[in-house]
Amino acid sequence: MYEAPGQGVFDPFSIPLGGIAGMSSLFSQPQGGLNDRHCVDYQVSLWEVVFALSETADIVNPKLSHHHLKVAYLSYRLGEMLGLSPTQKENLLLAGFLHDIGAFSLEERLSALDFDFLNPHYHAFVGYTLFEKFPPLSSVASIIRFHHFPWNHGAGEQYRDFAVPLESHILYLADRVSILFNVHNEPLQEIQERVSFLKQFVPQLFSPDIFEALLELVTKEYVWFDLASPLLREIVSEITSLHGIPLNTEEFLLFASVLTHLIDFRSPFTATHSTGIAEVTRNVGAIIGLSEEEQQILFATGLLHDLGKIAIPNTILDKPGPLSPQEMNIVKRHPYYTYQALSQMRGCHFLAQWASLHHEHLNGSGYPFKKKGEEIPFEARLLAASDVFSALAEDRPYRGPMSNQGIKNTLEQMVASRDLDGDIVGIFLANLSTLCDVLKEAQRKTREEYAHFRNRVTTFSL
Ligand SMILES: [Fe+2]
Numbered sequence: 001m002y003e004a005p006g007q008g009v010f011d012p013f014s015i016p017l018g019g020i021a022g023m024s025s026l027f028s029q030p031q032g033g034l035n036d037r038h039c040v041d042y043q044v045s046l047w048e049v050v051f052a053l054s055e056t057a058d059i060v061n062p063k064l065s066h067h068h069l070k071v072a073y074l075s076y077r078l079g080e081m082l083g084l085s086p087t088q089k090e091n092l093l094l095a096g097f098l099h100d101i102g103a104f105s106l107e108e109r110l111s112a113l114d115f116d117f118l119n120p121h122y123h124a125f126v127g128y129t130l131f132e133k134f135p136p137l138s139s140v141a142s143i144i145r146f147h148h149f150p151w152n153h154g155a156g157e158q159y160r161d162f163a164v165p166l167e168s169h170i171l172y173l174a175d176r177v178s179i180l181f182n183v184h185n186e187p188l189q190e191i192q193e194r195v196s197f198l199k200q201f202v203p204q205l206f207s208p209d210i211f212e213a214l215l216e217l218v219t220k221e222y223v224w225f226d227l228a229s230p231l232l233r234e235i236v237s238e239i240t241s242l243h244g245i246p247l248n249t250e251e252f253l254l255f256a257s258v259l260t261h262l263i264d265f266r267s268p269f270t271a272t273h274s275t276g277i278a279e280v281t282r283n284v285g286a287i288i289g290l291s292e293e294e295q296q297i298l299f300a301t302g303l304l305h306d307l308g309k310i311a312i313p314n315t316i317l318d319k320p321g322p323l324s325p326q327e328m329n330i331v332k333r334h335p336y337y338t339y340q341a342l343s344q345m346r347g348c349h350f351l352a353q354w355a356s357l358h359h360e361h362l363n364g365s366g367y368p369f370k371k372k373g374e375e376i377p378f379e380a381r382l383l384a385a386s387d388v389f390s391a392l393a394e395d396r397p398y399r400g401p402m403s404n405q406g407i408k409n410t411l412e413q414m415v416a417s418r419d420l421d422g423d424i425v426g427i428f429l430a431n432l433s434t435l436c437d438v439l440k441e442a443q444r445k446t447r448e449e450y451a452h453f454r455n456r457v458t459t460f461s462l
C-alpha cells in the first residue's frame with residue numbers, strides 16, 4: 001500500500017489565497033501533497049474560472065488574440081450605455097468571455113472572425129449546450145445561443161418560442177465591431193471608419209437602439225483607447241464585481257465537468273479521456289484510504305489535467321498515427337497551458353501544479369517542466385500513471401484498447417525506466433481488473449453523454 005509521506009490531512013478546498021500565480025511560482029512552490037495542510041478560505045470565483053478558460057481558448061492562434069476579452073469589454077460598455085442592470089452587464093461580460101467557446105476547431109474559430117461567415121449559429125448552439133446545465137451560467141448560455149442572430153427589422157427579438165435576449169443582440173454588435181477594429185491603427189480614426197461601414201447593416205443585422213448606443217460610445221475616447229490597450233485584461237478586471245462570486249465545491253466540480261466536455265467532446269476518440277482518468281484516479285485514492293474530500297480533489301484534477309488542450313489544434317490531437325517532431329512540440333505545450341489556466345484560479349494553486357505535471361517523469365525525461373524524482377508530487381505521479389493506464393486501455397485513432405497483459409507489461413517497463421512511480425504502479429497492477437472496470441464504466445457513461453451532446457448539436461438547425 002502506498003503511503004503519502006509526511007503527516008496530516010491535506011484539505012484541498014482550504015488553500016490560502018495569493019496573487020495570480022506566474023509560471024515561476026511552479027518552481028518556487030514547496031512540495032505540495034495530500035500530506036500538506038494549508039489553512040482556510042478556499043476560494044475560486046466564477047470570474048477566475050471563466051477568465052482562465054476564455055484566455056486559454058484564445059491562445060490557439062495569434063489572430064484570436066484576446067478576442068473574447070475585447071468582446072466582453074465592448075459588450076459591457078454597450079450595456080452600460082443602454083442603462084442595463086448590474087446583473088445584465090455582468091452577464092454580458094461573461095457571455096463575451098465565452099461566446100465563441102463552442103467553435104471547437106481552429107478553422108471554425110478563425111471563420112468566426114470573418115464578417116460574413118456561413119452557418120454562424122452552430123458554434124453558438126454548441127456553446128449554449130455546454131453551459132445551459134451549469135446554473136451560474138444558464139442565463140449567459142441563452143445569450144450565447146443567439147449571438148449571431150440578426151435583428152431583421154425587429155423580427156429578431158423572437159425565435160420560435162424563444163424571446164431572444166437583448167443581450168444577444170448587444171453581443172452580436174460588440175463582436176462585429178471587435179473583429180473589424182484593428183488595434184494597430186489610431187483608435188479614434190479606426191472606430192469612426194468601422195462604424196461608418198457597419199451603419200449600412202441597420203436594421204437588417206443590428207438593432208437601431210443598440211447601434212445608437214454604439215454611436216454614443218464612439219464619442220467616449222477612453223473606450224477605444226481601452227480596447228487597443230495592452231492592459232485591457234486589468235481594465236476589465238477592475239470594472240467587474242464578479243470576483244466576489246465564489247463557486248462552492250459542488251459548483252466547481254460541475255464546472256470542471258463542463259470544461260471536460262469542452263476539452264474532450266471535440267472528437268469521438270477523446271470523448272471519454274478526462275472523465276476516465278478522473279474516475280480511475282479517484283478510485284486509486286479510495287483504495288489507498290483517502291477521505292471523500294481528498295478523492296474529490298483528485299477527481300477534479302483528473303477532469304482538468306488536459307485543459308491546455310483547448311489551445312492545441314484538433315488536427316494534431318486527432319491525427320491518426322504518430323506525430324511529427326514539429327507536431328509533438330506543439331502537443332508539449334498543453335500541460336504548460338493547463339498550468340497557465342489553472343494557476344489563475346488562485347485558490348487552486350496546488351491543483352494547477354498537480355494537473356500540469358502529469359507528463360513529467362521521475363527520471364526527468366518528461367515535459368514541459370523537466371521535474372524529476374521528489375520534485376514531482378504524489379498527486380502528479382498518480383495522475384501520470386492514470387494517464388498512461390487510461391491511454392493504454394482506451395481506443396485511440398490509430399489502435400484499439402490494449403489487453404490487460406499488454407497494459408501490465410508496458411507499466412512495468414515504465415517503472416523500470418523510472419518514467420512512472422513503482423509504488424503507484426504497484427497499486428494499479430494489484431487492482432488491474434477493478435480499475436479496468438472503473439475505466440470502462442466511466443467511459444460508457446461519458447460515451448452516452450457524448451452521444452446525447454452530438455445528437456443535440458448535429459440535429460440543430462436555425
Ligand atoms: Fe461567434
Ligand SMILES: [Fe+2]
Nearest residue numbers: 099100112175
Ligand atoms: Fe466572436
Ligand SMILES: [Fe+2]
Nearest residue numbers: 305306334358
Ligand atoms: Fe496530457
